[in-house]
Amino acid sequence: MLSYILKRALAMIPTLFGILTLIFFITAFVPGGPVDHALEDLNGGGARAEGGQAEGGWSYSGRKGLSAQDVNNLTALYGFDKSPLERYELVLTNFLRFDFGQSYFRNSSVWSLIKERLSVSVALGAWTFILTYLVSLPLGVAKAVRSGSRFDFISSLVILGAYAVPGFVLGVLLIVLFGGGSFWDIFPLRGLVSENWSELPLLDKITDYLWHVTLPVIASVTSHFAMKTLMTKNTFLDELGRQYVLTARAKGLSERKVLWKHVFRNALLPLVTAFPMTFISAFFTGSLLIETLFSLNGMGLLLFESIRGRDYPVVLATLYLYALLGLLTKLIGDIGYVLADPRIKFTSQEV
Numbered sequence: 001m002l003s004y005i006l007k008r009a010l011a012m013i014p015t016l017f018g019i020l021t022l023i024f025f026i027t028a029f030v031p032g033g034p035v036d037h038a039l040e041d042l043n044g045g046g047a048r049a050e051g052g053q054a055e056g057g058w059s060y061s062g063r064k065g066l067s068a069q070d071v072n073n074l075t076a077l078y079g080f081d082k083s084p085l086e087r088y089e090l091v092l093t094n095f096l097r098f099d100f101g102q103s104y105f106r107n108s109s110v111w112s113l114i115k116e117r118l119s120v121s122v123a124l125g126a127w128t129f130i131l132t133y134l135v136s137l138p139l140g141v142a143k144a145v146r147s148g149s150r151f152d153f154i155s156s157l158v159i160l161g162a163y164a165v166p167g168f169v170l171g172v173l174l175i176v177l178f179g180g181g182s183f184w185d186i187f188p189l190r191g192l193v194s195e196n197w198s199e200l201p202l203l204d205k206i207t208d209y210l211w212h213v214t215l216p217v218i219a220s221v222t223s224h225f226a227m228k229t230l231m232t233k234n235t236f237l238d239e240l241g242r243q244y245v246l247t248a249r250a251k252g253l254s255e256r257k258v259l260w261k262h263v264f265r266n267a268l269l270p271l272v273t274a275f276p277m278t279f280i281s282a283f284f285t286g287s288l289l290i291e292t293l294f295s296l297n298g299m300g301l302l303l304f305e306s307i308r309g310r311d312y313p314v315v316l317a318t319l320y321l322y323a324l325l326g327l328l329t330k331l332i333g334d335i336g337y338v339l340a341d342p343r344i345k346f347t348s349q350e351v
Helices: 001-028 036-044 068-077 084-096 111-143 150-164 168-179 202-240 243-250 255-273 277-284 289-294 299-308 312-340
Strands: none
Touching: 001 084, 001 312, 036 068, 036 312, 111 150, 111 202, 111 277, 111 289, 111 299, 111 312, 150 202, 150 299, 168 202, 202 255, 202 289, 243 255, 243 312, 255 312, 277 312, 289 299, 299 312
16 A cells, blocks of 8 residues: 555656646747737837847837836846746755745745635635535435435435536526525625624534535535435445345345444445545635635636736646646545455455
Protein backbone atom coordinates (compact mmCIF):
# COMPACT_ATOMS: atom_id res chain seq x y z
CA MET A 1 0.00 0.00 0.00
CA LEU A 2 2.77 2.44 0.95
CA SER A 3 4.69 1.64 -2.23
CA TYR A 4 1.56 2.24 -4.29
CA ILE A 5 0.97 5.63 -2.64
CA LEU A 6 4.62 6.56 -3.26
CA LYS A 7 4.37 5.55 -6.93
CA ARG A 8 1.18 7.54 -7.38
CA ALA A 9 2.72 10.57 -5.67
CA LEU A 10 5.74 10.40 -7.98
CA ALA A 11 3.45 9.98 -10.99
CA MET A 12 1.73 13.26 -10.07
CA ILE A 13 4.90 15.20 -10.85
CA PRO A 14 4.99 14.59 -14.64
CA THR A 15 1.21 14.94 -14.76
CA LEU A 16 1.30 18.37 -13.12
CA PHE A 17 4.27 19.27 -15.31
CA GLY A 18 2.29 18.39 -18.44
CA ILE A 19 -0.83 20.25 -17.30
CA LEU A 20 1.16 23.37 -16.41
CA THR A 21 3.04 23.24 -19.73
CA LEU A 22 -0.18 22.96 -21.71
CA ILE A 23 -1.89 25.80 -19.85
CA PHE A 24 1.15 28.05 -20.13
CA PHE A 25 1.57 27.73 -23.89
CA ILE A 26 -2.17 28.14 -24.48
CA THR A 27 -2.18 31.39 -22.52
CA ALA A 28 1.16 32.50 -23.99
CA PHE A 29 -0.05 32.56 -27.58
CA VAL A 30 -3.74 33.39 -27.21
CA PRO A 31 -4.54 36.77 -28.84
CA GLY A 32 -5.48 39.77 -26.73
CA GLY A 33 -3.02 39.40 -23.87
CA PRO A 34 -2.64 41.52 -20.72
CA VAL A 35 -0.71 44.27 -22.52
CA ASP A 36 -3.59 44.71 -24.98
CA HIS A 37 -6.02 44.98 -22.06
CA ALA A 38 -3.82 47.52 -20.30
CA LEU A 39 -3.57 49.59 -23.48
CA GLU A 40 -7.34 49.57 -23.85
CA ASP A 41 -7.74 50.72 -20.25
CA LEU A 42 -5.20 53.51 -20.74
CA ASN A 43 -7.09 54.65 -23.83
CA GLY A 44 -10.41 54.46 -22.04
CA GLY A 45 -11.49 51.41 -24.03
CA GLY A 46 -11.65 53.56 -27.15
CA ALA A 47 -11.19 52.67 -30.75
CA ARG A 48 -8.16 50.73 -31.83
CA ALA A 49 -5.42 52.23 -33.95
CA GLU A 50 -2.59 50.87 -36.01
CA GLY A 51 -0.47 48.31 -34.19
CA GLY A 52 3.21 48.72 -33.38
CA GLN A 53 6.18 46.63 -32.46
CA ALA A 54 7.50 46.42 -28.92
CA GLU A 55 10.58 44.73 -27.51
CA GLY A 56 10.58 40.98 -27.95
CA GLY A 57 8.74 41.23 -31.29
CA TRP A 58 5.28 41.67 -29.73
CA SER A 59 2.75 43.61 -31.79
CA TYR A 60 -0.09 45.52 -30.15
CA SER A 61 -3.10 47.40 -31.32
CA GLY A 62 -5.04 49.99 -29.39
CA ARG A 63 -1.90 52.08 -28.56
CA LYS A 64 -3.41 55.36 -29.71
CA GLY A 65 -1.74 58.29 -27.96
CA LEU A 66 1.02 56.13 -26.45
CA SER A 67 4.63 56.12 -27.48
CA ALA A 68 6.63 53.03 -28.29
CA GLN A 69 8.48 53.50 -24.98
CA ASP A 70 5.17 53.38 -23.08
CA VAL A 71 4.34 50.10 -24.77
CA ASN A 72 7.80 48.76 -24.00
CA ASN A 73 7.37 49.68 -20.33
CA LEU A 74 4.07 47.80 -20.17
CA THR A 75 5.64 44.85 -21.96
CA ALA A 76 8.44 44.70 -19.40
CA LEU A 77 6.01 45.18 -16.51
CA TYR A 78 4.12 42.02 -17.43
CA GLY A 79 7.26 40.08 -18.33
CA PHE A 80 6.51 39.91 -22.05
CA ASP A 81 9.88 41.42 -22.90
CA LYS A 82 11.25 37.90 -22.36
CA SER A 83 10.86 35.04 -24.81
CA PRO A 84 8.15 32.41 -24.16
CA LEU A 85 10.78 29.85 -23.17
CA GLU A 86 12.34 32.22 -20.64
CA ARG A 87 8.95 32.96 -19.12
CA TYR A 88 8.12 29.26 -19.12
CA GLU A 89 11.32 28.45 -17.21
CA LEU A 90 10.52 31.17 -14.69
CA VAL A 91 6.97 29.88 -14.19
CA LEU A 92 8.20 26.32 -13.62
CA THR A 93 10.79 27.47 -11.09
CA ASN A 94 8.27 29.55 -9.15
CA PHE A 95 5.46 26.99 -9.24
CA LEU A 96 7.70 24.28 -7.82
CA ARG A 97 8.05 26.55 -4.78
CA PHE A 98 4.32 27.41 -4.88
CA ASP A 99 5.24 31.01 -5.62
CA PHE A 100 2.50 32.19 -7.93
CA GLY A 101 3.62 35.79 -8.12
CA GLN A 102 1.48 38.92 -8.36
CA SER A 103 -1.80 39.46 -10.13
CA TYR A 104 -1.49 41.72 -13.17
CA PHE A 105 -4.51 43.87 -12.44
CA ARG A 106 -5.59 43.36 -8.82
CA ASN A 107 -2.62 44.84 -6.93
CA SER A 108 -2.38 41.71 -4.78
CA SER A 109 -0.49 38.44 -4.67
CA VAL A 110 -2.11 35.47 -6.36
CA TRP A 111 -1.96 33.47 -3.13
CA SER A 112 -3.91 36.09 -1.21
CA LEU A 113 -6.57 36.20 -3.93
CA ILE A 114 -6.90 32.41 -3.91
CA LYS A 115 -7.10 32.21 -0.11
CA GLU A 116 -9.73 34.95 -0.07
CA ARG A 117 -11.91 33.25 -2.66
CA LEU A 118 -11.20 29.64 -1.65
CA SER A 119 -13.23 29.88 1.58
CA VAL A 120 -16.39 30.61 -0.43
CA SER A 121 -15.88 27.67 -2.81
CA VAL A 122 -14.95 25.35 0.07
CA ALA A 123 -18.09 26.31 1.98
CA LEU A 124 -20.37 25.81 -1.03
CA GLY A 125 -18.60 22.64 -2.14
CA ALA A 126 -18.51 21.08 1.33
CA TRP A 127 -22.23 21.57 1.85
CA THR A 128 -22.94 20.19 -1.62
CA PHE A 129 -20.71 17.15 -1.12
CA ILE A 130 -22.02 16.30 2.37
CA LEU A 131 -25.70 16.82 1.62
CA THR A 132 -25.43 14.89 -1.65
CA TYR A 133 -24.37 11.73 0.16
CA LEU A 134 -26.61 12.30 3.19
CA VAL A 135 -29.63 12.40 0.89
CA SER A 136 -28.65 10.02 -1.92
CA LEU A 137 -27.40 7.06 0.13
CA PRO A 138 -30.50 6.44 2.30
CA LEU A 139 -32.85 7.39 -0.53
CA GLY A 140 -31.08 5.09 -2.99
CA VAL A 141 -31.17 2.19 -0.51
CA ALA A 142 -34.87 2.79 0.18
CA LYS A 143 -35.61 2.79 -3.56
CA ALA A 144 -33.65 -0.45 -4.05
CA VAL A 145 -35.46 -2.22 -1.21
CA ARG A 146 -38.84 -0.97 -2.47
CA SER A 147 -38.06 -1.39 -6.17
CA GLY A 148 -41.21 -1.33 -8.28
CA SER A 149 -43.37 0.17 -5.54
CA ARG A 150 -45.34 3.42 -5.69
CA PHE A 151 -42.64 5.08 -3.57
CA ASP A 152 -40.00 4.04 -6.08
CA PHE A 153 -42.07 5.33 -9.02
CA ILE A 154 -42.90 8.71 -7.49
CA SER A 155 -39.41 9.31 -6.17
CA SER A 156 -37.96 8.40 -9.58
CA LEU A 157 -40.12 11.06 -11.22
CA VAL A 158 -38.89 13.65 -8.72
CA ILE A 159 -35.26 12.58 -9.16
CA LEU A 160 -35.41 12.61 -12.96
CA GLY A 161 -37.04 16.04 -12.83
CA ALA A 162 -34.26 17.29 -10.56
CA TYR A 163 -31.62 15.81 -12.83
CA ALA A 164 -33.14 17.44 -15.90
CA VAL A 165 -33.01 20.94 -14.41
CA PRO A 166 -29.52 22.53 -14.52
CA GLY A 167 -28.32 24.08 -11.28
CA PHE A 168 -28.24 27.63 -12.62
CA VAL A 169 -31.80 27.33 -13.96
CA LEU A 170 -32.99 26.14 -10.56
CA GLY A 171 -31.03 29.02 -9.02
CA VAL A 172 -32.91 31.53 -11.15
CA LEU A 173 -36.21 29.91 -10.17
CA LEU A 174 -35.29 30.06 -6.47
CA ILE A 175 -34.39 33.73 -6.80
CA VAL A 176 -37.71 34.48 -8.48
CA LEU A 177 -39.68 32.58 -5.84
CA PHE A 178 -37.79 33.26 -2.60
CA GLY A 179 -35.22 35.98 -3.29
CA GLY A 180 -37.49 38.94 -3.85
CA GLY A 181 -37.78 38.38 -7.58
CA SER A 182 -41.56 38.22 -8.06
CA PHE A 183 -43.03 36.43 -5.02
CA TRP A 184 -41.44 36.17 -1.56
CA ASP A 185 -38.42 38.08 -0.28
CA ILE A 186 -37.17 35.51 2.23
CA PHE A 187 -33.51 34.80 1.50
CA PRO A 188 -30.63 37.22 0.77
CA LEU A 189 -28.89 37.19 -2.59
CA ARG A 190 -25.39 38.45 -1.85
CA GLY A 191 -22.48 36.84 0.00
CA LEU A 192 -22.38 34.08 2.59
CA VAL A 193 -22.88 36.35 5.60
CA SER A 194 -24.30 39.78 6.40
CA GLU A 195 -22.09 42.85 6.60
CA ASN A 196 -22.44 43.03 10.41
CA TRP A 197 -21.83 39.30 10.85
CA SER A 198 -18.75 39.76 13.06
CA GLU A 199 -20.79 41.80 15.54
CA LEU A 200 -23.53 39.18 15.98
CA PRO A 201 -23.77 36.67 18.86
CA LEU A 202 -22.70 33.10 18.08
CA LEU A 203 -26.22 31.72 17.57
CA ASP A 204 -27.13 34.65 15.33
CA LYS A 205 -23.93 34.10 13.33
CA ILE A 206 -24.89 30.48 12.65
CA THR A 207 -28.46 31.46 11.74
CA ASP A 208 -27.26 34.26 9.45
CA TYR A 209 -24.80 31.96 7.69
CA LEU A 210 -27.41 29.24 7.10
CA TRP A 211 -29.86 31.91 5.94
CA HIS A 212 -27.43 33.08 3.27
CA VAL A 213 -26.23 29.65 2.11
CA THR A 214 -29.63 27.97 1.72
CA LEU A 215 -30.52 28.96 -1.87
CA PRO A 216 -27.08 28.43 -3.48
CA VAL A 217 -26.68 25.07 -1.75
CA ILE A 218 -30.12 23.89 -2.90
CA ALA A 219 -29.32 24.96 -6.47
CA SER A 220 -25.96 23.17 -6.35
CA VAL A 221 -27.10 19.97 -4.60
CA THR A 222 -30.14 19.06 -6.68
CA SER A 223 -28.51 17.61 -9.79
CA HIS A 224 -25.69 15.99 -7.79
CA PHE A 225 -27.97 14.08 -5.43
CA ALA A 226 -30.16 12.88 -8.32
CA MET A 227 -27.25 11.13 -10.03
CA LYS A 228 -25.91 9.60 -6.81
CA THR A 229 -29.36 8.35 -5.77
CA LEU A 230 -29.87 6.45 -9.02
CA MET A 231 -26.34 5.09 -8.82
CA THR A 232 -26.90 3.90 -5.25
CA LYS A 233 -30.18 2.23 -6.17
CA ASN A 234 -28.72 0.38 -9.16
CA THR A 235 -25.68 -0.75 -7.18
CA PHE A 236 -27.80 -2.12 -4.34
CA LEU A 237 -30.19 -3.84 -6.73
CA ASP A 238 -27.25 -5.56 -8.39
CA GLU A 239 -25.92 -6.78 -5.04
CA LEU A 240 -29.34 -7.89 -3.76
CA GLY A 241 -29.55 -10.40 -6.61
CA ARG A 242 -26.25 -12.11 -5.83
CA GLN A 243 -25.87 -15.60 -4.38
CA TYR A 244 -24.40 -14.55 -1.03
CA VAL A 245 -27.57 -12.56 -0.27
CA LEU A 246 -29.75 -15.61 -0.90
CA THR A 247 -27.44 -17.67 1.32
CA ALA A 248 -27.60 -15.12 4.13
CA ARG A 249 -31.39 -15.04 3.97
CA ALA A 250 -31.52 -18.84 3.94
CA LYS A 251 -29.50 -18.89 7.16
CA GLY A 252 -32.27 -16.90 8.83
CA LEU A 253 -30.58 -13.50 9.06
CA SER A 254 -32.91 -10.55 9.36
CA GLU A 255 -33.37 -8.32 6.34
CA ARG A 256 -31.69 -5.45 8.21
CA LYS A 257 -28.54 -7.53 8.86
CA VAL A 258 -28.47 -8.79 5.29
CA LEU A 259 -28.78 -5.27 3.96
CA TRP A 260 -26.40 -3.35 6.20
CA LYS A 261 -23.91 -6.05 7.20
CA HIS A 262 -23.43 -7.84 3.88
CA VAL A 263 -24.89 -5.84 1.00
CA PHE A 264 -23.88 -2.35 2.10
CA ARG A 265 -20.15 -3.01 2.20
CA ASN A 266 -20.05 -4.49 -1.30
CA ALA A 267 -22.39 -1.87 -2.72
CA LEU A 268 -20.25 0.87 -1.20
CA LEU A 269 -17.28 0.14 -3.48
CA PRO A 270 -18.59 1.87 -6.64
CA LEU A 271 -19.72 4.81 -4.51
CA VAL A 272 -16.27 5.12 -2.94
CA THR A 273 -14.62 5.25 -6.36
CA ALA A 274 -17.03 8.04 -7.30
CA PHE A 275 -15.94 10.15 -4.30
CA PRO A 276 -13.17 12.04 -6.16
CA MET A 277 -15.35 13.01 -9.10
CA THR A 278 -18.19 14.03 -6.78
CA PHE A 279 -15.78 16.04 -4.66
CA ILE A 280 -14.29 17.89 -7.61
CA SER A 281 -17.64 18.53 -9.27
CA ALA A 282 -19.13 19.74 -5.98
CA PHE A 283 -16.34 22.28 -5.55
CA PHE A 284 -15.81 23.49 -9.09
CA THR A 285 -18.22 22.17 -11.73
CA GLY A 286 -21.04 24.64 -12.22
CA SER A 287 -19.76 26.82 -9.37
CA LEU A 288 -19.21 29.74 -11.73
CA LEU A 289 -22.89 30.15 -12.59
CA ILE A 290 -24.03 29.57 -9.00
CA GLU A 291 -21.49 32.06 -7.68
CA THR A 292 -22.51 34.62 -10.30
CA LEU A 293 -26.22 34.20 -9.61
CA PHE A 294 -25.87 34.62 -5.85
CA SER A 295 -22.97 37.13 -5.91
CA LEU A 296 -20.50 34.76 -4.24
CA ASN A 297 -16.85 35.65 -4.79
CA GLY A 298 -15.51 32.12 -5.12
CA MET A 299 -12.86 30.34 -7.16
CA GLY A 300 -15.09 29.77 -10.18
CA LEU A 301 -15.83 33.47 -10.53
CA LEU A 302 -12.16 34.33 -9.92
CA LEU A 303 -11.06 31.99 -12.73
CA PHE A 304 -13.65 33.36 -15.14
CA GLU A 305 -12.75 36.98 -14.41
CA SER A 306 -9.04 36.19 -14.76
CA ILE A 307 -9.50 34.46 -18.12
CA ARG A 308 -11.60 37.31 -19.42
CA GLY A 309 -9.10 39.89 -18.15
CA ARG A 310 -6.03 37.88 -19.27
CA ASP A 311 -4.68 37.83 -15.70
CA TYR A 312 -2.38 34.92 -16.54
CA PRO A 313 -0.72 34.38 -13.11
CA VAL A 314 -4.15 33.86 -11.53
CA VAL A 315 -5.29 31.61 -14.38
CA LEU A 316 -2.17 29.44 -14.17
CA ALA A 317 -2.27 29.18 -10.37
CA THR A 318 -5.99 28.38 -10.22
CA LEU A 319 -5.87 25.65 -12.86
CA TYR A 320 -2.67 24.27 -11.35
CA LEU A 321 -4.34 23.94 -7.94
CA TYR A 322 -7.44 22.41 -9.54
CA ALA A 323 -5.26 19.75 -11.17
CA LEU A 324 -3.34 19.08 -7.96
CA LEU A 325 -6.55 18.78 -5.95
CA GLY A 326 -8.02 16.42 -8.55
CA LEU A 327 -4.99 14.12 -8.45
CA LEU A 328 -4.96 14.06 -4.64
CA THR A 329 -8.66 13.27 -4.36
CA LYS A 330 -8.27 10.46 -6.93
CA LEU A 331 -5.52 8.97 -4.77
CA ILE A 332 -7.68 9.31 -1.66
CA GLY A 333 -10.50 7.56 -3.51
CA ASP A 334 -8.21 4.63 -4.34
CA ILE A 335 -7.11 4.39 -0.71
CA GLY A 336 -10.74 4.46 0.41
CA TYR A 337 -11.46 1.66 -2.06
CA VAL A 338 -8.89 -0.53 -0.30
CA LEU A 339 -10.19 0.40 3.15
CA ALA A 340 -13.72 -0.56 2.07
CA ASP A 341 -12.50 -3.92 0.69
CA PRO A 342 -9.09 -5.09 2.00
CA ARG A 343 -9.11 -7.94 -0.54
CA ILE A 344 -8.20 -5.45 -3.25
CA LYS A 345 -4.48 -5.23 -3.96
CA PHE A 346 -2.78 -2.67 -6.18
CA THR A 347 -0.37 -5.25 -7.55
CA SER A 348 -0.36 -7.78 -10.36
CA GLN A 349 -1.05 -10.57 -7.86
CA GLU A 350 -4.72 -11.40 -7.47
CA VAL A 351 -6.11 -12.43 -4.10
